[in-house]
Amino acid sequence: MGHVLSKSEKTLKASGAPDAQGSFVSGIDPRLRIVAAVAYAVVAVACHWIPVLVLALGVSLCVMLAECLPIARTLKRMAAMDSFIIFLLLLLPFTVPGEQIFTVWGFTASWEGVHQAVTIALKANAIVLMLMVLVGTLEAVTFGHALHALRVPAALVHLLLFTVRYVEVLHEEYLRLRQAMKARGFKPSNCLHTYRSFGYLVGMMLVRALERSERILDAMKCRGFTGAIPLLAKFELSRRDSAFAVLMGVVMGSFPVLEYLYGAV
Amino acid sequence: MHIVDGALSNPVVIGGAVLAVGGIAMGLRKLPMEKIPAAGVLSATFFVASLIHVPIGPSSVHLIMNGLAGLVLGWAAFPALFVGLLLQAVFFGFGGVTVLGVNTVNIALPAVIVYYACLRGVRSPSAVAAAIWGGVGGGLAIALTTGTVAIALALSVEEFLPAAKLVFFAHIPVMIIEALLSAAAVFLARKVKPELFGALTVLHGAKGGIQ
Numbered sequence: 177m178g179h180v181l182s183k184s185e186k187t188l189k190a191s192g193a194p195d196a197q198g199s200f201v202s203g204i205d206p207r208l209r210i211v212a213a214v215a216y217a218v219v220a221v222a223c224h225w226i227p228v229l230v231l232a233l234g235v236s237l238c239v240m241l242a243e244c245l246p247i248a249r250t251l252k253r254m255a256a257m258d259s260f261i262i263f264l265l266l267l268l269p270f271t272v273p274g275e276q277i278f279t280v281w282g283f284t285a286s287w288e289g290v291h292q293a294v295t296i297a298l299k300a301n302a303i304v305l306m307l308m309v310l311v312g313t314l315e316a317v318t319f320g321h322a323l324h325a326l327r328v329p330a331a332l333v334h335l336l337l338f339t340v341r342y343v344e345v346l347h348e349e350y351l352r353l354r355q356a357m358k359a360r361g362f363k364p365s366n367c368l369h370t371y372r373s374f375g376y377l378v379g380m381m382l383v384r385a386l387e388r389s390e391r392i393l394d395a396m397k398c399r400g401f402t403g404a405i406p407l408l409a410k411f412e413l414s415r416r417d418s419a420f421a422v423l424m425g426v427v428m429g430s431f432p433v434l435e436y437l438y439g440a441v
Numbered sequence: 442m443h444i445v446d447g448a449l450s451n452p453v454v455i456g457g458a459v460l461a462v463g464g465i466a467m468g469l470r471k472l473p474m475e476k477i478p479a480a481g482v483l484s485a486t487f488f489v490a491s492l493i494h495v496p497i498g499p500s501s502v503h504l505i506m507n508g509l510a511g512l513v514l515g516w517a518a519f520p521a522l523f524v525g526l527l528l529q530a531v532f533f534g535f536g537g538v539t540v541l542g543v544n545t546v547n548i549a550l551p552a553v554i555v556y557y558a559c560l561r562g563v564r565s566p567s568a569v570a571a572a573i574w575g576g577v578g579g580g581l582a583i584a585l586t587t588g589t590v591a592i593a594l595a596l597s598v599e600e601f602l603p604a605a606k607l608v609f610f611a612h613i614p615v616m617i618i619e620a621l622l623s624a625a626a627v628f629l630a631r632k633v634k635p636e637l638f639g640a641l642t643v644l645h646g647a648k649g650g651i652q
Contacts, residue, residue: 257443264608304445335472335477374493374622378490378493381486382637385486386637387634389479405474
């Protein structure tokens with residue numbers, strides 16, 4: 177999917193890493209990985225005690241290490257998510273009333289606000305890291321088939337598969353158009369000409385996309401498309417999958433128990 | 442513009458998920474198998490558009506273009522933009538899991554509103570009028586998106602309100618840029634391929650997939 181999701185980047189895996197043996201989640205049923213990631217998110221969101229959330233982030237990091245993902249690249253992606261919320265989290269200590277810790281330019285920060293910001297940051301990172309390790313390492317096509325096996329409507333799965341397929345194609349087209357603009361001396365700056373050119377670029381991409389989709393449909397019909405695309409992938413649970421399910425269940429179950437027993441705040 | 446896990450209260454998360462499921466179901470109902478290729482390719486286009494960075498002052502912003510998505514896709518914007526957000530969350534780590542519903546509503550609901558508010562104008566006989574309506578739609582969609590993000594945050598944690606307001610005002614330049622770009626895109630598409638708008642929604646003039 178585009179340069180950002182090129183073969184080596186997409187799955188976050190070190191290139192040439194073996195798929196089956198060795199790593200922790202590689203051989204696990206994709207359906208189970210999706211369910212586990214969602215369940216993990218729900219459990220982590222429901223917890224509020226900071227030590228448990230630190231533990232949740234620790235578990236995510238452990239799974240990442242067990243999966244032998246390139247550490248720097250994975251964490252960089254996690255940091256990219258943080259850049260979205262950093263602004264919101266930095267403001268929180270100053271807007272939540274409570275016990276004062278320090279003052280910046282006449283604004284006072286409160287412990288309660290810091291507490292809340294830390295809670296959100298821990299939850300968000302733990303969940304996103306687990307999602308990227310468990311689900312983000314799947315092939316996008318396998319992900320679609322697994323969603324179908326989990327009873328996601330076929331139309332939505334096909335939409336996903338088409339999107340995955342054509343993001344790459346259209347990204348290349350985008351780069352070609354940008355190169356053509358560059359060849360004609362276009363240089364982005366802060367002026368109306370730039371915005372109009374980018375607008376024409378997007379408009380042109382839409383026009384070409386629609387025309388491309390007409391050709392795709394014609395080609396599909398030529399090959400006997402009658403209105404249904406078979407989704408053939410079959411998944412079966414192995415003993416290793418059950419072990420993974422039990423392990424994840426115990427880990428996730430321990431979070432609320434720990435919070436209930438020790439986190440009585 | 443992505444909200445992350447843990448930032449919202451449970452009622453907001455659940456409400457967002459219910460609304461998103463409803464919108465996606467509505468969009469899929471209006472999307473027969475024959476139009477899936479067109480919807481998929483357009484969904485991919487908007488995904489690629491979101492990777493484009495446009496200069497703004499000393500910095501740059503990435504495009505959202507959900508107003509344009511609404512004008513082209515109609516209700517199908519819900520499933521199409523949901524797919525984009527799902528892929529971004531899973532493969533880029535943008536956004537989160539439990540907030541996927543809220544994020545979908547924040548992006549796709551403004552698209553559908555723009556579809557109802559501006560499609561007639563965009564299909565008007567004069568290309569200049571169409572471009573103006575396209576610009577209105579593009580700016581309106583971003584305004585509504587920042588608005589719904591602010592509402593989701595403020596409903597969850599009262600103390601987010603000042604930050605949410607700041608986010609809204611900080612996005613005014615983005616609104617203007619998206620409006621300009623949408624206007625230009627509509628102007629060009631109107632000249633090159635006028636049937637683009639409503640290609641997936643209007644049955645008669647639609648060459649986009651059906652015979």
